[in-house]
Amino acid sequence: MELFVFVLASAMILGGAVGVIVRNHPVHSALSLVLTLFGVAVMFVSLEAHFLAAVQVIVYAGAIVVLFLFVIMLLGVDQSENLMVEPIPVQRPLALIVGVGLAGVLVTAIVQARSAVQTGTGAGLDNATQTGDHDSNVRQIARSLFSDYVFAFELVSVLLVVAVVGTVLLSRRPARLPDDIGATR
Template sequence: METAVFIVCAAIVLAGALGVVLSRNPVHAALSLVGTLFGVAVLFLNLEAHFLAAVQIIVYAGAIVVLFLFVIMLLGVDRLEDLSVEPITGQRALAALVGVGTFGLLVAFLLAGDVSVINPPDTAAEITGQSSNLRRIADVLFTDYVYAFEATAALLTISVVGAVVMSRRMTRDGGAQENAGED
């Protein structure tokens, strides 16, 4: 039974993730994200992590996606725009170059470091000892997984900068103009 639930939920998560990436309408992409987050919540329930499932639904599927939809509606990015015109010349080539460079650095880091992807350390073991669970989780997060933690922080910062850049619209004379209050 658990395997069937996993397969169905994994299919829902993958379909929702593909909908987020491939959808041309930002509102549809946000709704696909809701499907993905609900699928992950059911996977948490399948693993008997009831608190994580509740947090997944309340915080992510509820508050975060509502915030995304609010920003989408506020910025008005649901209007069709000509994607063949680049507001910043050469941005696609630069983005491809940065993506390939980042992938190369990741591969070099994995090959040169002592990070084991095939046999990772056992993180599902029971937390024991005299210290509290919060202290033990913080120790693991900021020692064993510090690179993943920092990468997440960098991705969130880059996404905020990207949202600010996307909210600006180019005027006819080539200067940037704020998008608030226009139509």
């Protein structure tokens, strides 16, 4: 059963990822990205990270991709890019070689280090089927987040406020007609 889920979700993830980089139209790329993000959410469920799966769907697929689509639609940059023209001649073969090389190095490292990793060194994940508590994953993350990582949590909230303020400043239209640098201020 887990194998079936794995194969299906891998197909979603890799198909969506390839779709992001080969589709001409940015909207199609964004929709392929949704496919990949849902596949990752499925993976999270099968890896017993139920809370993160929900967050993945809500934050990534719900918020981030919608933000992408808003920007694509509002700016009117939705004309497709002709992927057949290649402005820098050797760029694509070079990028492909680098990508294949990176994948090869990573996969080799994983296969080599497969037996060296010591499993089960942590305190263990609370499983809903074992504890009989359907909130056990959320409870465990919350306990970790609000005890060990509470300072990081507060810092992240500051980061979000800074991001919101910065974006409002960046995307505000300048009151006066911009001369040369006014628009990005």
